[in-house]
Amino acid sequence: MTVTDRPATDTRQVGQPVLEASGVTMRFGGLLAVNDVDLTVREGEIVGLIGPNGAGKTTFFNCLTGLYKPTGGVVRFAGTPRKPESAKRQVSEAEDAVAVQPLEALTPLPPKPRAVVRAGMARTFQNIRLFANMTALENVMVGRYCRTSSGALTSILRGPKFRKEEAATRERAQELLDFVGLGRSTEHLARNMPYGDQRRLEIARALATDPKLILLDEPTAGMNPLETKQASDLIFKIRDSGLSVVVIEHDMRFIFNLCDRVLCLVRGEALIEGTPAEVQSDPRVIEAYIGTGEDDEDEPQDTVTEEETR
Ligand SMILES: Nc1ncnc2c1ncn2[C@@H]1O[C@H](COP(=O)(O)OP(=O)(O)OP(=O)(O)O)[C@@H](O)[C@H]1O
Numbered sequence: 001m002t003v004t005d006r007p008a009t010d011t012r013q014v015g016q017p018v019l020e021a022s023g024v025t026m027r028f029g030g031l032l033a034v035n036d037v038d039l040t041v042r043e044g045e046i047v048g049l050i051g052p053n054g055a056g057k058t059t060f061f062n063c064l065t066g067l068y069k070p071t072g073g074v075v076r077f078a079g080t081p082r083k084p085e086s087a088k089r090q091v092s093e094a095e096d097a098v099a100v101q102p103l104e105a106l107t108p109l110p111p112k113p114r115a116v117v118r119a120g121m122a123r124t125f126q127n128i129r130l131f132a133n134m135t136a137l138e139n140v141m142v143g144r145y146c147r148t149s150s151g152a153l154t155s156i157l158r159g160p161k162f163r164k165e166e167a168a169t170r171e172r173a174q175e176l177l178d179f180v181g182l183g184r185s186t187e188h189l190a191r192n193m194p195y196g197d198q199r200r201l202e203i204a205r206a207l208a209t210d211p212k213l214i215l216l217d218e219p220t221a222g223m224n225p226l227e228t229k230q231a232s233d234l235i236f237k238i239r240d241s242g243l244s245v246v247v248i249e250h251d252m253r254f255i256f257n258l259c260d261r262v263l264c265l266v267r268g269e270a271l272i273e274g275t276p277a278e279v280q281s282d283p284r285v286i287e288a289y290i291g292t293g294e295d296d297e298d299e300p301q302d303t304v305t306e307e308e309t310r
Helices: 057-064 113-119 136-147 152-157 160-179 195-207 225-240 252-258 276-280 283-290
Strands: 017-028 031-042 046-050 072-077 121-123 213-217 244-248 261-266 269-274
Touching (some): 017 057, 017 244, 031 057, 031 244, 031 269, 046 057, 046 225, 046 252, 057 072, 057 213, 057 244, 121 195, 136 195, 160 195, 195 213, 195 225, 225 252, 252 276, 261 276, 261 283
Parallel strands (some): 046 261, 213 244
Antiparallel strands (some): 017 031, 017 072, 261 269
């Protein structure tokens, strides 16, 4: 029996590339954390990033999202940093449906998280980073502010323009809470919400930036099986709404059921990239996780078993 329940032939069409990372390399002093890694993500795709602990997954994510400036390689994205929009455009459906540009239009991303977000890339983190003492709605509204145009003075004066923009921001935030299944938790303080809800709230906040691509770093870490299933359903729903998704996870069953393609990193290098069926049947992947027993005494071990990778 295999881990994936996906049909052997998936007839969904994927589109143009939205992200193209080539030769991405990241050194921390003498440590080569990511070495010459390529990744292309197309419109409508869910791509998984797996690998044992310390393989370089999060570092690669940080290079893609501008948190780190890679020491080598280039990250191109089908979008350029957009200036904040007017309140009217902010809620327009047309704006949500920003056309993904053809490959030629992929532009190198400036290594600045804010510019990367404005270009249309959003992410969540391995450790939950919510504003604990803010409500769910306020947390999502914060994510939305990168798309609003009110400056400090407008905000202080709270004039008609500010009020209109604030109302639109609030409305969009509520829509996103409904979308992720937290419509009834609007006024709950983030810190009082159940763990699985906090993870969904983080996703809602990331979606508030109007991304074309969302990157999720271990979205099911610490979740029970029901929460994991709900997370999987939510990611499919996000993909079906027109976004591309890249997801890091250690839960093999989750990854192989969810993803169109999977990239496996080992010691900073791409070991294999392919369909879930190709990756889960590759003996090198099993070996990378469970080790050969010869030289892995000091290697950190993941919890995956050979049974799980099959
Ligand atoms: N800021 C940093 N400075 C120095 N070394 C770092 C830094 N960030 C990560 N590393 C090292 O780079 C390597 C890759 O780490 P990274 O966190 O990217 O791996 P990972 O695959 O995400 O691991 P995990 O699954 O445990 O989260 C590790 O050896 C780690 O210790």
